[in-house]
Amino acid sequence: MPPGGYKIRVYPHSHDDFEQVSIIHPGTMVHHMRRAWSRNLNEWLPDEHEILTAPAVVISKPPDIHTTQAVTAGERVGLIDFFAPVRWDFSNIDGMVVNRAEYPMLPQQPKSYARVATVYSASDPRAASNRRPT
Numbered sequence: 366m367p368p369g370g371y372k373i374r375v376y377p378h379s380h381d382d383f384e385q386v387s388i389i390h391p392g393t394m395v396h397h398m399r400r401a402w403s404r405n406l407n408e409w410l411p412d413e414h415e416i417l418t419a420p421a422v423v424i425s426k427p428p429d430i431h432t433t434q435a436v437t438a439g440e441r442v443g444l445i446d447f448f449a450p451v452r453w454d455f456s457n458i459d460g461m462v463v464n465r466a467e468y469p470m471l472p473q474q475p476k477s478y479a480r481v482a483t484v485y486s487a488s489d490p491r492a493a494s495n496r497r498p499t
């Protein structure tokens with residue numbers, strides 16, 4: 366462990382309208398993932414804490430809560446994020462999207478489909494989100 370310990374400040378969050386693909390290169394990171402809860406405790410899934418060493422890819426889907434933590438003893442660590450669909454909020458910040466010129470700007474912010482009609486397949490860990498309380 367480096368002097369002072371590992372960085373312990375992380376930023377857990379979720380996205381409503383887009384998926385995130387993170388490429389870890391170089392270095393080693395821990396990707397923390399928490400699945401959405403339902404009202405049935407038997408459906409809850411344990412948190413995941415995957416150790417990823419470059420080159421590695423991790424996908425975060427809504428509404429999963431996630432964060433990535435660098436674990437390094439001074440080595441360089443890098444993370445590149447891709448979002449699908451394109452993030453409207455990032456596209457409107459100069460310098461935020463490196464290849465912004467390659468994409469035509471939409472005239473207005475796309476409609477949000479967050480929590481509207483998402484139905485996950487039975488094999489998806491988020492399928493518990495499909496059932497609503499009666």
Ligand SMILES: [Fe+2]
Pocket residue numbers: 378379380385425431
């Ligand atoms: Fe994210």
